[in-house]
Structures are given as C-alpha cells and as structure tokens.
Amino acid sequence: MSNPGTNQQGVAVRVRGLRKSFNGQEVLKGLDFDVNPGEIFVIMGPSGSGKSVLLKHIIGLEDPDAGEILINGESVQSPEVMNKYRMALVFQSGALLNSLTVGENVGLYLSEHRLKPPEEIARIVSEKLEVVGLKGAEDKLPGELSGGMKKRVAIARALVIEPQLILYDEPTSELDPLSAVVIAEEILHLKERIHVTSLVVSHDRDLAFGVADRIAVINDGQILTIGTPGEVKSKADALIQRFLHADFKREPTN
Amino acid sequence: MFQNIGEMVVLFWRTVLALPLAWRQRQKVFDQLFEIGNASLLMVCILSFFIGGVLALQTGPFMAERGLAGYIGGIVGYSLCRELAPIMMAILIAGRIGSAMAAEIGSMRAYQEIDALRTMNINPIHYLVLPRLLAIAIALPMLVVFAILVGWLGGALVASANDRIAVSFSAFFANVRDVVALKDVAHGVFKSFCFALIVGVVSCHQGLATIGGPRGIGRSVTKAVVNSIVLIVLFDYILTRLLQKG
Numbered sequence: 037m038s039n040p041g042t043n044q045q046g047v048a049v050r051v052r053g054l055r056k057s058f059n060g061q062e063v064l065k066g067l068d069f070d071v072n073p074g075e076i077f078v079i080m081g082p083s084g085s086g087k088s089v090l091l092k093h094i095i096g097l098e099d100p101d102a103g104e105i106l107i108n109g110e111s112v113q114s115p116e117v118m119n120k121y122r123m124a125l126v127f128q129s130g131a132l133l134n135s136l137t138v139g140e141n142v143g144l145y146l147s148e149h150r151l152k153p154p155e156e157i158a159r160i161v162s163e164k165l166e167v168v169g170l171k172g173a174e175d176k177l178p179g180e181l182s183g184g185m186k187k188r189v190a191i192a193r194a195l196v197i198e199p200q201l202i203l204y205d206e207p208t209s210e211l212d213p214l215s216a217v218v219i220a221e222e223i224l225h226l227k228e229r230i231h232v233t234s235l236v237v238s239h240d241r242d243l244a245f246g247v248a249d250r251i252a253v254i255n256d257g258q259i260l261t262i263g264t265p266g267e268v269k270s271k272a273d274a275l276i277q278r279f280l281h282a283d284f285k286r287e288p289t290n
Numbered sequence: 291m292f293q294n295i296g297e298m299v300v301l302f303w304r305t306v307l308a309l310p311l312a313w314r315q316r317q318k319v320f321d322q323l324f325e326i327g328n329a330s331l332l333m334v335c336i337l338s339f340f341i342g343g344v345l346a347l348q349t350g351p352f353m354a355e356r357g358l359a360g361y362i363g364g365i366v367g368y369s370l371c372r373e374l375a376p377i378m379m380a381i382l383i384a385g386r387i388g389s390a391m392a393a394e395i396g397s398m399r400a401y402q403e404i405d406a407l408r409t410m411n412i413n414p415i416h417y418l419v420l421p422r423l424l425a426i427a428i429a430l431p432m433l434v435v436f437a438i439l440v441g442w443l444g445g446a447l448v449a450s451a452n453d454r455i456a457v458s459f460s461a462f463f464a465n466v467r468d469v470v471a472l473k474d475v476a477h478g479v480f481k482s483f484c485f486a487l488i489v490g491v492v493s494c495h496q497g498l499a500t501i502g503g504p505r506g507i508g509r510s511v512t513k514a515v516v517n518s519i520v521l522i523v524l525f526d527y528i529l530t531r532l533l534q535k536g
Binding site: 087092095096097119123124127128131132133134135144145148149150193197250 | 315360394397398402403405406407408409410411412417
C-alpha cells in the first residue's frame with residue numbers, strides 16, 4: 037500500500053459478474069455494481085446473503101470463481117493494485133491482535149512498514165483513538181475491552197492507514213445505540229474530511245438510511261435493487277419491503 | 291498427506307526467502323526465545339537429569355558385573371549427546387512450544403487476526419512464522435547442549451551413589467572425556483537444529499491451516515504435536531545414517 041497522506045482521494049470500485057462457491061454451494065451469484073469515488077455505498081441484506089464474503093473479495097482476502105473487481109479500473113487480483121491503493125477492512129469482530137496493546141494494534145500498519153518514527157506513531161495513534169472516543173486507551177489489552185470498544189479500536193486502526201477505500205463489516209453490530217451513532221457520524225465525517233470511498237455491509241436499517249448515498253439490497257447472493265435511500269424505500273418488491281419493515285411486535289397478553 | 295508436505299515445504303522455503311528481514315523482526319525473535327526458555331528450561335533440567343540417571347542405572351550394574359563399570363561414563367555421555375538429548379528435547383519442545391505455536395497462530399487464524407494482518411499488507415510469514423522459526427532454531431540446539439551437560443551430571447551422580455555401579459565422579463567424567471569427542475556433540479547439536487526446523491514448520495503450518503473455532507484449534511494443536519514427533523523420529527533415522535557416513 038502507498039504511504040498514508042500521499043493521496044486523499046477515494047477510489048472507484050467496479051464489481052462485474054462476481055461468483056463464488058464454497059463446498060459446491062454458490063454464495064455469490066454474479067454480482068454487478070459500481071461504487072463511485074467518495075461515495076458511501078451500503079449493502080444491506082439478511083444474514084448469510086453473502087455480504088461479508090463480498091467484502092473479503094474486494095479487499096483481496098478471497099479469490100472469485102468468476103468475474104472481476106476493479107479499483108480505479110485495475111483488477112484487485114493483481115498484487116500491484118493491492119500495494120498501490122490504501123484499503124482497510126473493519127472486521128465485524130474487530131479482529132484485533134490479542135497479544136498487542138490497543139496502541140500497538142492501532143499503530144501496527146505504520147510500525148511494521150516503518151513509515152513513521154515511533155514518537156510520530158504514538159502521536160497518530162493517540163489522535164486516532166481520540167477520534168473514536170477512546171483517548172488514553174493505548175495501554176489496554178483487547179481482552180479488557182467491550183465488543184463495541186474493540187470495534188472502535190478497529191476503526192482507529194483502519195483510519196491510521198488513511199484509506200482511499202474503507203470497508204465496514206457490520207460496523208454497528210454489538211454496539212449500544214449511542215456508540216452506533218458515533219460510528220455513523222465517523223463514517224460521514226471521513227467522507228467529508230478525506231473523501232474516502234466507503235462500502236458498508238450492514239443489516240442496521242437506521243445506519244444504512246442514515247449514512248448511505250446509495251444502497252444495494254442483497255439476498256441469496258444476488259442484488260435485488262440498487263438506488264438512493266429514497267428509491268430503495270419506495271421499491272414495491274415484497275422481499276425488500278419485508279426486510280426494510282420487519283419489526284417485532286409483542287402481542288398483548290390480555 | 292502429500293498436500294500437507296507440499297504446503298510445509300513451500301512454507302519453509304518462503305520463510306527462508308524472508309531471512310533478510312530477520313533483523314527487523316529481532317524483537318519478536320527475542321520475545322520468542324524468552325518464551326521458549328521460560329517455558330522449557332526447568333523441564334529440560336528435570337528430564338535430562340533423570341534420563342542420564344536412568345541410563346546409568348540401567349546399564350551400570352550390567353556392566354559392573356562384567357568388569358566394565360569404567361566405561362559407564364562413555365556409554366552415558368555418548369548416547370546422550372548423539373541420540374537421547376536431541377530427540378528427547380525435540381519431543382519435549384514439540385509438546386511444549388510447538389503446541390503453543392500452533393494454538394496461538396491457529397486462534398489468530400480462527401479469529402480473523404491473520405486476515406487483519408493481510409488487509410494491512412503485513413505478510414503473516416514475515417510477522418508470525420519467521421520469528422518463531424528462528425527462535426526455535428536457536429533455542430533447541432542451546433537447550434540440547436544444556437541437556438547433555440545436565441544428563442552427564444545425572445549419570446555421574448547415579449554411577450557414584452549406586453553401590454552396584456560404584457564409579458566415582460571423576461572416573462565417570464574421565465571416561466566421558468576419553469569416549470566423547472567434540473564431533474559427537476556437534477552431531478547432536480546439528481540434529482537438534484534439524485528437529486527445531488521440523489517442529490517450527492509443522493506447528494506454524496498447522497496453525498495457519500486452522501479451520502473453524504475452538505475445535506479446529508484443538509485439532510491443529512494435536513496434529514502439530516503428533517506430526518512433529520513422527521517426523522522427528524523419521525528424520526532421526528535418516529540423519530543418523532547420513533552422519534555415520536560423514
């Protein structure tokens with residue numbers, strides 16, 4: 037990946053005919069969509085619909101069976117492209133390295149690639165932790181943090197890269213409503229500040245309709261619809277409407 | 291099985307290619323060395339002391355009855371440094387350190403920490419495998435030298451304390467000096483270096499190949515230990531044959 041701070045512009049993502057099977061079961065069934073530079077693109081869908089697998093393909097953790105993913109017109113399957121563009125994935129679990137402190141986790145990219153001197157890394161780590169509301173947590177171990185705090189540390193770790201493309205896998209799951217709002221604000225703030233392209237996978241309707249420029253609804257490995265939040269809300273498709281309006285109502289006992 | 295062997299060879303080769311980065315990973319190598327020493331030194335002492343003692347106890351009376359008690363130091367010294375210390379320490383390290391390596395890397399794999407490294411363009415071989423392989427390749431030969439010395443001490447104590455053997459401390463070590471050459475110690479150290487590479491590669495490979503959650507980690511740990519021990523015994527024969535010719 038290129039040095040953080042050299043290019044603050046988001047990248048364009050193009051997915052064409054993406055297919056993937058695991059043990060004979062097709063998880064992605066020919067996905068096609070485009071994400072514009074600097075856009076917040078939310079992919080919504082029920083659990084098991086292939087959302088997380090899609091993110092792993094975009095960041096190069098999985099190879100597709102068919103189809104291609106292009107970043108600014110270049111295939112992500114080329115190692116040069118993965119080195120050329122700064123991309124970060126915020127995992128659903130946080131995926132922090134448990135043997136490292138919070139500060140070491142956040143600064144890992146900079147320290148491992150020797151991009152900054154240690155004092156500068158410490159300053160950047162402190163700054164990014166402050167952004168996610170965890171100032172002073174540098175010396176804590178991931179085991180001492182709640183699920184929500186781990187996720188915020190993971191976001192801070194992603195921010196250190198100064199990404200051109202940031203992928204969020206269920207960023208508000210396991211978070212209390214207040215923390216979820218902080219995360220949503222941070223996603224919007226990043227778009228305004230560094231024009232990062234954001235691809236958010238979530239089934240949190242409040243988050244999706246609150247931050248998205250466009251939304252894709254995915255089910256069973258296929259895209260049902262793509263559009264602005266208003267367009268998606270107005271779709272007549274029964275499956276989309278059921279997903280968007282599913283609500284739990286307790287029956288009165290008496 | 292052949293796929294596993296192929297993957298391990300590729301992993302070893304990629305780690306060898308990453309050797310120029312070893313200096314950058316020195317802190318992790320020192321941390322691993324400390325872990326290995328801390329986790330195994332006491333057990334190495336106990337194990338090698340009693341191996342030396344039992345060896346003297348088993349062979350001493352038999353030799354004494356035939357008037358050969360004076361050779362007990364040579365027997366214990368020679369067998370410890372050429373065979374018993376390298377293989378016993380390698381098995382100990384496979385169980386104590388190899389299992390820990392497989393468990394740690396396996397849990398990192400299961401909980402997506404390795405995926406997180408890859409998204410940051412950090413090569414897991416450079417970050418995880420290289421420091422562990424280097425540390426174990428340095429530590430095991432050192433532990434074997436230590437084990438040889440402690441084993442001789444155990445043998446000497448039993449030989450002098452046991453009435454049926456009754457070989458003095460000085461007579462025991464005089465015979466060790468007569469029989470054991472520096473070349474014999476070097477053979478043991480060389481074997482232990484090879485065993486260290488086996489334990490390191492097998493354990494790291496099993497960790498990286500972990501699939502699933504806690505059950506997958508458990509499977510990887512078991513496979514790491516069992517496969518390491520099988521390969522150690524197999525390579526022990528091959529290396530012994532080769533070193534005898536040399």
